[in-house]
Amino acid sequence: MLDEVVTWPKPGLVDPISNAGHTDMNVYTFINSSVTMMPYFKACWNLGNQFQESDLTELFRQLRPIGVTAEKTMFAATNGVNTHKGIVFILGIMVTALGYANQKKLNTVFDLINIEKQMTTGLVKNDLEKASTGLLTAGQKQFQQLGLTGIRGETEAGFPLVIEYGLPIYESAQLPQNERNLIALLAIIAHNYDSNLIKRAHNSDLVTQVQTDAQQIVTNYQETGRLDKDRLEKLCDKCATHNLSLGGSADLLILTIFLEKLIK
Numbered sequence: 001m002l003d004e005v006v007t008w009p010k011p012g013l014v015d016p017i018s019n020a021g022h023t024d025m026n027v028y029t030f031i032n033s034s035v036t037m038m039p040y041f042k043a044c045w046n047l048g049n050q051f052q053e054s055d056l057t058e059l060f061r062q063l064r065p066i067g068v069t070a071e072k073t074m075f076a077a078t079n080g081v082n083t084h085k086g087i088v089f090i091l092g093i094m095v096t097a098l099g100y101a102n103q104k105k106l107n108t109v110f111d112l113i114n115i116e117k118q119m120t121t122g123l124v125k126n127d128l129e130k131a132s133t134g135l136l137t138a139g140q141k142q143f144q145q146l147g148l149t150g151i152r153g154e155t156e157a158g159f160p161l162v163i164e165y166g167l168p169i170y171e172s173a174q175l176p177q178n179e180r181n182l183i184a185l186l187a188i189i190a191h192n193y194d195s196n197l198i199k200r201a202h203n204s205d206l207v208t209q210v211q212t213d214a215q216q217i218v219t220n221y222q223e224t225g226r227l228d229k230d231r232l233e234k235l236c237d238k239c240a241t242h243n244l245s246l247g248g249s250a251d252l253l254i255l256t257i258f259l260e261k262l263i264k
């Protein structure tokens with residue numbers, strides 16, 4: 001989480017130099033939020049490591065109240081600002097899966113994703129199809145209006161954006177660490193229907209533009225081995241001009257970094 005927030009310059013995301021149009025958070029908000037999470041991750045790992053039943057959806061059911069408490073702790077650390085709601089969810093699941101994998105002596109990314117998929121089977125159906133009216137979140141509204149499944153769909157499908165785009169380019173990139181993080185982030189942005197982006201863009205043209213701009217930088221990197229900083233600055237400017245946020249993609253970069261640290 002700290003690796004992600006210090007990466008610079010990120011489009012639509014807080015870094016140490018710029019708040020990228022976010023008026024309620026800066027790099028310190030993210031540091032405060034990140035450092036509250038260790039007890040939560042320990043609890044997740046213990047839950048997975050001690051779980052004895054065979055139905056892994058039950059493991060996810062037991063995790064959820066622990067995640068709700070961690071979300072409250074995050075909001076208390078940031079004076080009510082949403083820094084890491086997505087990653088509390090994603091890493092909570094993955095660290096629980098890691099505890100379970102440890103117990104079963106399983107140790108590949110494939111195993112971990114397999115466990116995580118079993119834990120979250122039915123998530124879209126249970127969480128999104130059942131959400132009715134009333135006060136809906138951005139993810140719930142986008143499911144009802146556009147059929148997008150957001151963070152829940154990505155999780156239930158085994159994080160294809162990370163496995164197919166983020167992690168391969170991150171693992172192979174021969175770049176300094178900061179640029180390596182950036183190229184993985186851009187590879188994710190190029191394909192992600194990030195509910196934060198969609199919420200703030202208000203029109204699908206802008207969403208497509210951001211994805212296309214990110215893909216052009218990735219393609220250029222694949223052809224030249226270099227990260228085109230001018231194009232990246234232009235994408236950062238575009239996101240700032242339109243007040244766009246790419247919080248979901250940031251979370252998937254965090255998962256990419258997490259998985260790579262496990263492989264190493």
Ligand SMILES: CC(C)(COP(=O)(O)OP(=O)(O)OC[C@H]1O[C@@H](n2cnc3c(N)ncnc32)[C@H](O[C@H]2O[C@H](COP(=O)(O)OP(=O)(O)OP(=O)(O)O)[C@@H](O)[C@H]2O)[C@@H]1O)[C@@H](O)C(=O)NCCC(=O)NCCS
Binds near residue numbers: 065082140151252
């Ligand atoms: C399943 C939950 C995550 C709840 O989801 P919910 O329905 O409450 O919210 P969503 O709108 O669906 O989005 C949740 C966050 O997920 C991240 N995200 C979005 N799209 C994707 C995607 N395609 N892939 C992966 N991740 C995605 C994103 O989180 C990040 O962005 C946040 C910062 O964004 P920002 O724009 O600055 O701030 P906002 O708060 O949106 O406000 P404005 O400034 O625009 O006004 C930050 O959180 C990042 O982490 C989405 O925000 C889960 O929370 C849940 O199930 N909750 C219930 C309780 C529970 O069970 N908890 C945990 C159990 S382990």
Ligand SMILES: Nc1ncnc2[nH]cnc12
Binds near residue numbers: 014
């Ligand atoms: N650096 C960042 N800026 C804004 N939202 C985020 N969510 C996760 N990381 C973020």
